[in-house]
Amino acid sequence: MxxxxxxxxxxxxxxxxxxxxxxxxxxxxxxxxxxxxxxxxxxxxxxxxxxxxxxxxxxxxxxxxxxxxxxxxxxxxxxxxxxxxxxxxxxxxxxxxxxxxxxxxxxxxxxxxxxxxxxxxxxxxxxxxxxxxxxxxxxxxxxxxxxxxxxxxxxxxxxxxxxxxxxxxxxxxxxxxxxxxxxxxxxxxxxxxxxxxxxxxxxxxxxxxxxxxxxxxxxxxxxxxxxxxxxxxxxxxxxxxxxxxxxxxxxxxxxxxxxxxxxxxxxxxxxxxxxxxxxxxxxxxxxxxxxxxxxxxxxxxxxxxxxxxxxxxAEQDERGRLARPFRELLAYTRAQAWLVPGSTHRSGAIRRFLTRPYLPHHLAVPHWAVPGVILGGLPIRLLLRPLRLQRER
Missing domain, CATH: 3.30.460.40 (Beta Polymerase; domain 2)
Known part of the structure; x- marks a missing residue:
């Protein structure tokens, strides 16, 4: 158990x-x-x-x-x-x-x-x-x-x-x-x-x-x-x-x-x-x-x-969101690659992570440019998330 x-x-x-x-x-x-x-x-x-x-x-x-x-x-x-x-x-x-x-x-x-x-x-x-x-x-x-x-x-x-x-x-x-x-x-x-x-x-x-x-x-x-x-x-x-x-x-x-x-x-x-x-x-x-x-x-x-x-x-904040710490966010992201065995599913999970629009301004650029926008901004957002959650509590 x-x-x-x-x-x-x-x-x-x-x-x-x-x-x-x-x-x-x-x-x-x-x-x-x-x-x-x-x-x-x-x-x-x-x-x-x-x-x-x-x-x-x-x-x-x-x-x-x-x-x-x-x-x-x-x-x-x-x-x-x-x-x-x-x-x-x-x-x-x-x-x-x-x-x-x-x-x-x-x-x-x-x-x-x-x-x-x-x-x-x-x-x-x-x-x-x-x-x-x-x-x-x-x-x-x-x-x-x-x-x-x-x-x-x-x-x-x-x-x-x-x-x-x-x-x-x-x-x-x-x-x-x-x-x-x-x-x-x-x-x-x-x-x-x-x-x-x-x-x-x-x-x-x-x-x-x-x-x-x-x-x-x-x-x-x-x-x-x-x-x-x-x-x-x-x-x-x-x-x-x-x-x-x-x-x-x-x-x-x-x-x-x-x-x-x-x-x-x-x-x-x-x-x-x-x-x-x-x-x-x-x-x-x-x-x-x-x-x-x-x-x-x-x-x-x-x-x-x-x-x-x-x-x-995991705890939940007042707005109903899971208050996952930075470590658990990484675990969630990594888990997507293991759901189905094989490199094809893993590469698909990575491609999905890099091309999915996360913010409205990602949609203002051509599809081929989205990975660069996300890679440039995502690390900063992930690093700031624990601080944002702490302020909102």
Whole structure:
């Protein structure tokens, strides 16, 4: 078991799948040790699992002090409202895309909550992730504009040339509805690196999820969905426990070894191994011993696992950003090269790092000149980041 605080251990016990017969005992066991109740609520919000924690503590008969309990109830109610609003937007956007003849697959969000947990009320979903073909990007953008969404690119740039350069260099772009306070993340690819999960997309097997009566949306079938979630989670070093909870719930009752093999075949590389180990060590998922021994043998997997735990326990600032120190930022950047074995993926990760627009002024120069701009300014920004975070605390 990885070393975590008593507060995070309690939160992790609460986000175990509800069908896990050991969940309530795990919650009671974690609650038997001393813990800071206010910190538990802070961590529940930090990992976007307020609903899991509120429901889990109530089911296990664990009562928090009144101040912490009130804070948790308020936070969980706000999270449920936001998730319900996001689920409604998924249906509205899906129906609008269908009316416009745009093929779309919804990833994560409310469809995943329903698939993995049987409800949308437990974890917070703040955006709607939808995949469309790149050649339908303009049409999808027109539909979103008709729905009163506006493109959010690096602080809200509007220049058409900069917008095209941004969309050419990124697999997704955020669209925000100011009045509804909802975000649609429009994807044309599911991975930044074209070596990873290359075949997962609009041609992958699908399943249909009903969010509301008469409101069904297409999402990925279990195998490609698992592979995608593993790559997405590990590329972000599993910084939110809700991602581990999703994978754990999806794996429960499945042939884990078979799904792992399928994920590797689909191009998820080492990320499936990291997901399975985290689900086992943090959320108590039963994993066949031969598979555990095999996964733990890979030193790169162990390195990614350590980096992921460091991201999971990292603090968060008042604006919701992970307050990673300079050392952890370097670890995050290095980890991108190890997600999938092989020099092709590694070189793709380096190329992505050098050509991705990080600031609006990067989009004012030709694409071929972006690496020079980034290499010139990035070291200075990285060195100044710890000082900036310290000032903001």
């Amino acid at each position: 990885v070393e975590i605080s008593s507060e995070l251990r309690l939160v992790a016990a609460c986000v175990r799948p509800r069908a896990d017969e050991r969940r309530l005992d795990a919650i009671r066991d974690a609650a038997s040790a001393y813990f800071d109740a206010q910190q538990v609520v802070t961590l529940a919000h930090r990992h976007r699992v307020e609903g899991f924690v509120e429901q889990g503590l109530a089911a296990a008969g664990v009562a928090l002090p009144s101040a912490a309990a009130t804070r948790l109830a308020t936070s969980a109610a706000a999270a449920r409202l936001k998730t319900l609003r996001s689920a409604g937007e998924e249906v509205r956007v899906g129906q609008a895309f269908a009316a416009a003849g745009i093929d779309a697959i919804f990833i994560k969000g409310a469809t995943l909550g329903m698939r993995a947990h049987g409800t949308t009320a437990l974890k917070t979903s703040w955006d709607v992730d939808v995949l469309v073909a790149r050649d339908r990007l303009d049409a999808a953008g027109a539909v979103l504009r008709d729905l009163s969404y506006r493109l959010c690119v690096l602080g809200g740039i509007e220049d058409p040339v900069k917008v095209r350069r941004y969309l050419a260099a990124n697999k997704e772009a955020e669209w925000r509805h100011a009045e509804r306070d909802t975000v649609v993340e429009l994807h044309t690819e599911l991975a930044d690196n074209n070596v990873a999960i290359p075949t997962i997309g609009l041609n992958s097997p699908r399943e249909t999820v009903e969010l509301v009566p008469g409101g069904s949306l297409a999402t990925l079938a279990t195998a490609p969905l698992f592979a995608y979630l593993c790559y997405h989670g590990t590329s972000h070093l599993w910084a939110r426990l809700k991602w581990v909870a999703d994978v754990t719930a999806l794996l429960r009752g499945q042939d884990i070894m078979r799904l792992h093999d399928q994920a590797v075949a689909l191009g998820a590389g080492r990320t499936s191994a990291v997901a399975i180990l985290l689900a086992h060590e943090l959320l108590g998922l039963d994993v066949p011993t031969p598979l555990l021994e095999h996964l733990r043998h890979d030193r790169a997997i162990q390195r990614l696992l350590r980096y992921s735990v460091a991201a999971i326990v």
